[in-house]
Amino acid sequence: MRLPDSFLDEIRARLSLSQVVGRRVTWDLRKSNQAKGDWWAPCPFHQEKSPSFHVDDQKGFFYCFGCGAKGNLFGFVQQQENVGFMEAVELLAREAGMEMPRRDPREAQAADRRTQLAELCEEALRFFRTQLKTGAAAEARDYLRGRSLSPDTLDRFEIGFAPNRRMALRDHLMQRGVAPNLIEAAGLATPASEGDPRDRFINRITFPIRDGRGRCIGFGGRAMNPDAKAKYLNSPETELFDKGANLYNLARARSAAGKGQTVVVAEGYMDVIALAQAGFEAAVAPLGTAVTDRQLRLLWRVSPEPVVALDGDAAGQRAGLRLADLALPMIAAGQSLRFAILPEGQDPDDLIRAGGPEAMRAVLEGAVPMSALLWRRATEGKVLDSPERRAAFDAELRALVRRIEDPNVRRHYGEAFARQRADLFGPEMRQEAPRAFAGDRPFRPRGSGRPGGGRGGGAWQPPALATVAARGSALAQGAADPDRVLEQVALAGLVLHPALLEDFAEALERGHWAGEGHGRIAQALLAVDPVDDPAEARAALERAGCGPALEALLALAHVRVSPAARPGAGDADAAACVRDAFARLEARRGVARETLEAIEDFEDGGDEAIVWRLGQALRRRDEATRAPRDEETGGDDAAGMSEFLQGLLDAKVWEKQKRK
Known part of the structure; x- marks a missing residue:
C-alpha cells in the first residue's frame, strides 16, 4: 500500500x-x-x-x-x-497517536477485527500476569525459580499463570463485556461446538507470543500437571495467530540483531529465555512445530546466516537435517544457515546453567556450515569399497546438489563435495576433484572425449585451442558491457512506466546487476508501489538516495531512444521492451556461466569433451542474444522491440561510451 x-x-x-x-x-x-x-x-x-x-x-x-x-x-x-x-x-x-491509512472498507473491517483480537490477547496477558502473583501460583513460581529465571526476566518476557479452573479467564473477560464468540476467535477458549466451554490454558505457565510489530497474538503454555496430555500447548490458528509465519521473541531478536548480535534459533520458549538472560538476546524459537519455509524467510529478513542450536542427541540431529533439507532449495549468496551442536543430553538452558554464557558462546562460535551437516549425513555409516557403492554415493551427492536453485551456490556446493570426495577416496582421486559435482553435468574421467563418440562419421577434430580460449577469455572480460546496456533499458522502462512494477518484481529481486548503481535502483523500485504517475516513482527513488544514479541512467542516449522512453509510449510497449531485455539478460548470463565453467575446466588440463562443450556454449551464446522474443509478447510490435535491442548490441554502444 x-x-x-x-x-x-x-x-x-x-x-x-x-x-x-x-x-x-x-x-x-x-x-x-x-x-x-x-x-x-x-x-x-x-x-x-x-x-x-x-x-x-x-x-x-x-x-x-x-x-x-x-x-x-x-x-x-x-x-x-x-x-x-x-x-x-x-x-x-x-x-504519534495516528492510525495507519486503510485501503478499503473490507480491509478496514478486517483490520478492526484483528485489532480487537490483539487487544483481547493483551487483556488476557494482564490477567495471567496478575495470577502469577497469587497463592494458587506458588508451585509455578517455585518452578520458575528452579529454572534460575530472575524477576527482571519474568517481567521482560511477561510470563504469567493460567489458574487451575475451567473458566477463570472466560469469566474474567465476560465480566468486562467481551462476547464469548470473540473469546473463542482469539483462541483463548474452546468453541462450544467441541463440548463444554472451557479456557484453552488451565494450570499452565503462560508465555505471550508477540509478532514482529510487537502485538500480542497468542500464547504458549507449560503444563504444571505432570500427567497433562501435552507438556506445552500453543494457541490455535486464528485470524491473528499463524504459528507457521511467526517466531517467538522475534521483535526483541530483530532489534538485537540490528546491533550486531548473532541470531540463534532454539527449540522452545525456555531455551530462548535462558539465552536472552545470558546475554544472547537475538534468540528465537518456532512455535511448537518444526521450522517452516515462511519462518526461514522471516529469519533471513533479520539475519543472512542465523545459527541453529541443536540438542546433542539423535533427535536434535534429525531436526537439524530436516531443517537443512527444507532450506537447501532456498539458499543463495549470503543467505544460509549454520548449525551449533550442543553436548549430548544438553539444551541451551542446561549448557548455560552448567558452564555459563562462555560455554554457550564457544558452541556458537564453533557452528558449522550447512554443507558440513549434509556431508556428514551422506557419509556416515557408509562403506564405499566398491565401484557400485561409489557410483551410488556419487548419484546421491548429485541429487542433493541439484536441489539448490541458485546456480552459483549450486556450483560451489558441487566443488566442495568434490574436494571432500577426493579426500575420502584417496590420493588417486584428487586430480579429478575440482568440479566432479559442480552443476548438473555428469562426472567424466579425463580423456573420455566428446559425449557420444564419433557419431556422424569420422573422428571429431577439436577447433584450435588457442582460438577457443581467446574467444572465451574475451567473452568473460567483456560480458558485463552488453549486460549493462540491457539493464539500463529495462530499469529505465520500469522507472518511466511504474504501473509495470508488480509484473516485473521477480526479475528485479533475482537480478545480478553489472552496472554501477543499478542494484540500488532495482532495490528502490521494489519498495515503490505500482502507480500510473512516473513522477511519483521518480520522487520515491530520489527519497531513497538514487537521484544521481537515476539522472545518469535516463540521460543515456540509447535509453532516451528506447521504445519505453519514446513520447507517447504506452505501458504495453514498455512491457514488451522490458520483458525482452530481461529475457536477453537471462539467456546471456546462463550461457556465460556455462562458458566460464568450461574455460576453467580447460585451464585445469581439459580434454576434447571440454573443448567441444566450450564451442557449443559459444554457439548458444550467439543464438541466445539473437533469438526473437515474439513468442513471449506476440505481434509485430514485439518483433520491433526485439530488433531495437539487438541493434543496440550489434552497434556496441558501450564501446562508444568508453571513447567519450
Missing part, C-alpha cells in the same frame, strides 16, 4: 528527529545547540565515547562521522529496530 505524503509529513510534524533519537542516546549538551535544533551524542550504532553522532532537527537528518550511518526519521527507526520501512512507519505512527 502506498502511503500518502501528507500522512508521512504529519508524522514528521508530530515527532521531531531529536525526540525519537533522544530515547536512545545521551546528548552532549556542551556541544549541542538546542535553540538551533543542532544535537550531538555518541553514536547508537557503534561503540564510542566521543559525540560524533549529529542530528539536524531543522533538516530532519542524522549523520555519524564515525561509522557513516545516516538517514531521516524513518531511516533511524529502520536501522535501530532492524525493521522495514512500513514497519518503521507503523511504530512511529503509533507513537
Whole structure:
C-alpha cells in the first residue's frame, strides 16, 4: 500500500528527529545547540565515547562521522529496530497517536477485527500476569525459580499463570463485556461446538507470543500437571495467530540483531529465555512445530546466516537435517544457515546453567556450515569399497546438489563435495576433484572425449585451442558491457512506466546487476508501489538516495531512444521492451556461466569433451542474444522491440561510451 505524503509529513510534524533519537542516546549538551535544533551524542550504532553522532532537527537528518550511518526519521527507526520501512512507519505512527491509512472498507473491517483480537490477547496477558502473583501460583513460581529465571526476566518476557479452573479467564473477560464468540476467535477458549466451554490454558505457565510489530497474538503454555496430555500447548490458528509465519521473541531478536548480535534459533520458549538472560538476546524459537519455509524467510529478513542450536542427541540431529533439507532449495549468496551442536543430553538452558554464557558462546562460535551437516549425513555409516557403492554415493551427492536453485551456490556446493570426495577416496582421486559435482553435468574421467563418440562419421577434430580460449577469455572480460546496456533499458522502462512494477518484481529481486548503481535502483523500485504517475516513482527513488544514479541512467542516449522512453509510449510497449531485455539478460548470463565453467575446466588440463562443450556454449551464446522474443509478447510490435535491442548490441554502444 502506498502511503500518502501528507500522512508521512504529519508524522514528521508530530515527532521531531531529536525526540525519537533522544530515547536512545545521551546528548552532549556542551556541544549541542538546542535553540538551533543542532544535537550531538555518541553514536547508537557503534561503540564510542566521543559525540560524533549529529542530528539536524531543522533538516530532519542524522549523520555519524564515525561509522557513516545516516538517514531521516524513518531511516533511524529502520536501522535501530532492524525493521522495514512500513514497519518503521507503523511504530512511529503509533507513537504519534495516528492510525495507519486503510485501503478499503473490507480491509478496514478486517483490520478492526484483528485489532480487537490483539487487544483481547493483551487483556488476557494482564490477567495471567496478575495470577502469577497469587497463592494458587506458588508451585509455578517455585518452578520458575528452579529454572534460575530472575524477576527482571519474568517481567521482560511477561510470563504469567493460567489458574487451575475451567473458566477463570472466560469469566474474567465476560465480566468486562467481551462476547464469548470473540473469546473463542482469539483462541483463548474452546468453541462450544467441541463440548463444554472451557479456557484453552488451565494450570499452565503462560508465555505471550508477540509478532514482529510487537502485538500480542497468542500464547504458549507449560503444563504444571505432570500427567497433562501435552507438556506445552500453543494457541490455535486464528485470524491473528499463524504459528507457521511467526517466531517467538522475534521483535526483541530483530532489534538485537540490528546491533550486531548473532541470531540463534532454539527449540522452545525456555531455551530462548535462558539465552536472552545470558546475554544472547537475538534468540528465537518456532512455535511448537518444526521450522517452516515462511519462518526461514522471516529469519533471513533479520539475519543472512542465523545459527541453529541443536540438542546433542539423535533427535536434535534429525531436526537439524530436516531443517537443512527444507532450506537447501532456498539458499543463495549470503543467505544460509549454520548449525551449533550442543553436548549430548544438553539444551541451551542446561549448557548455560552448567558452564555459563562462555560455554554457550564457544558452541556458537564453533557452528558449522550447512554443507558440513549434509556431508556428514551422506557419509556416515557408509562403506564405499566398491565401484557400485561409489557410483551410488556419487548419484546421491548429485541429487542433493541439484536441489539448490541458485546456480552459483549450486556450483560451489558441487566443488566442495568434490574436494571432500577426493579426500575420502584417496590420493588417486584428487586430480579429478575440482568440479566432479559442480552443476548438473555428469562426472567424466579425463580423456573420455566428446559425449557420444564419433557419431556422424569420422573422428571429431577439436577447433584450435588457442582460438577457443581467446574467444572465451574475451567473452568473460567483456560480458558485463552488453549486460549493462540491457539493464539500463529495462530499469529505465520500469522507472518511466511504474504501473509495470508488480509484473516485473521477480526479475528485479533475482537480478545480478553489472552496472554501477543499478542494484540500488532495482532495490528502490521494489519498495515503490505500482502507480500510473512516473513522477511519483521518480520522487520515491530520489527519497531513497538514487537521484544521481537515476539522472545518469535516463540521460543515456540509447535509453532516451528506447521504445519505453519514446513520447507517447504506452505501458504495453514498455512491457514488451522490458520483458525482452530481461529475457536477453537471462539467456546471456546462463550461457556465460556455462562458458566460464568450461574455460576453467580447460585451464585445469581439459580434454576434447571440454573443448567441444566450450564451442557449443559459444554457439548458444550467439543464438541466445539473437533469438526473437515474439513468442513471449506476440505481434509485430514485439518483433520491433526485439530488433531495437539487438541493434543496440550489434552497434556496441558501450564501446562508444568508453571513447567519450
